[in-house]
Amino acid sequence: MTGLRWGILATGGIAHAFTRDLRTAGLNVTAVGSRSADSAARFAAEFGIPRVHGSYEELVSDPDVDIVYVSTPHPLHAQNAILALEHGKHVLVEKPFTLTGAEAAAVRDAAAGTGLLAMEAMWTRYLPHMIRIRELVGSGALGDLRAVFADHTQRISTDPGHRLNALELGGGALLDLGIYPISFAWDILGAPVSVTAAATLGPTGVDGEVATILAHASGALSTSISASHAAGPNTAHIVGTEARIDIDRVWYNPTSFRLVAPDGSVRESFESEVDGRGMQYQAIAAEQYVAEGRSDSEILPIDETVAIMQTLDEIRRQIGLQYPGER
Structure with missing residues (x-):
């Protein structure tokens, strides 16, 4: 593991499950962002997260965040992932990766040439x-x-x-x-x-x-x-x-x-x-890929995500x- 600093974008049920497993695995969760500052603060208090942001823009601009987990509703996945990539953050995007194939291709293209990891959180493949x-x-x-x-x-x-x-x-x-x-x-x-x-x-x-x-x-x-x-x-x-x-x-x-x-x-x-639900394995894989200087998943390449x-x-x-x- 590289010790990447994780930022959690959105605070719904799946974000709780994922962050709980990150904590189980001892990974470094440094920030959370929500459209509601109160929701972000409650989430941060629950998981002991030091940095709290009342907007997604603030989260992806945080210099203490290396990788962003995108867990908004499906229609927002593409724009949120691209926002994070444009701010120099790796992204792990909750499945389904996007709403459509065209949106998936747009995220892939945004990540191409940046050296940043864009990966679908199809956690089952990593179990x-x-x-x-x-x-x-x-x-x-x-x-x-x-x-x-x-x-x-x-x-x-x-x-x-x-x-x-x-x-x-x-x-x-x-x-x-x-x-x-x-x-x-x-x-x-x-x-x-x-x-x-x-x-x-x-x-x-x-x-x-x-x-x-x-x-x-x-x-x-x-x-x-x-x-x-x-x-x-x-x-x-x-x-x-x-x-x-x-x-x-x-x-x-x-x-x-x-x-x-x-x-x-x-x-x-x-x-x-397995300790916890098992969602930590995809995060551990993402950290390993970044440590190896890779911008794609070996288990679920971005081109395959787009094709699916x-x-x-x-x-x-x-x-x-x-x-x-x-x-």
Whole structure:
């Protein structure tokens, strides 16, 4: 770790979870910024953060901040990330990276040539069980990969005023929940060559359920189901000709998995032992990249983040989901 000085931009629930894990890992959180000075002060008091800012502009201008964690609502991610980059700060941007593929490309382009790290906070990819799964896949232990299955299904509020049901905030199952299994499919099988999607749109216009089938260049298929109004198993599976991996509930959190032979025998079991929620691993990776003089993530390169956002654009096109003001 480099001892980077972290600034937290916005003080919502995900910022609390992330900062709690930064503290668990002993990382250096030096500043917080909010549109409300009172909110920033309360957040700083809760986590013992010395520097408090009543605007995002003040936070990104702080000379004692090296890297900014962006955790505002989805439609603000791009402008907030670019603001931080323009002030010389590395950025870790909460998933989904932006609202659209075009916005993701704009953040990537803003970071290009600056030597600054711009990274999506897809924290699942950095968890220990996912690291081991990629090792097994890369070793050929599963043989020829044929399929990936994953769901992210939760029972969340149906209140029209809830953020997840607000179209103007990028609400819906896809961006908050579907991003996880779709990014997972990309991670294991690579870019899709075709996308098929279907969804149920709710009374506010957001997708309450969305299902996808992605065909990949190898001939393998990946499927996902995401839902915000009904809780499912939240498990994932990778199926190969020589073995499969069964990832237990909740697959995108620190959890366990088994490498299973075609006859059902277990060849390997993995149990996660993680302090906190596990969001610190992405932060530790970001610090390592900066220490190595790198401006991109080895585990989730910025070009892949942009391409995944473009896949989500195509899913939204197919299901008829468009955000206000989107071109």
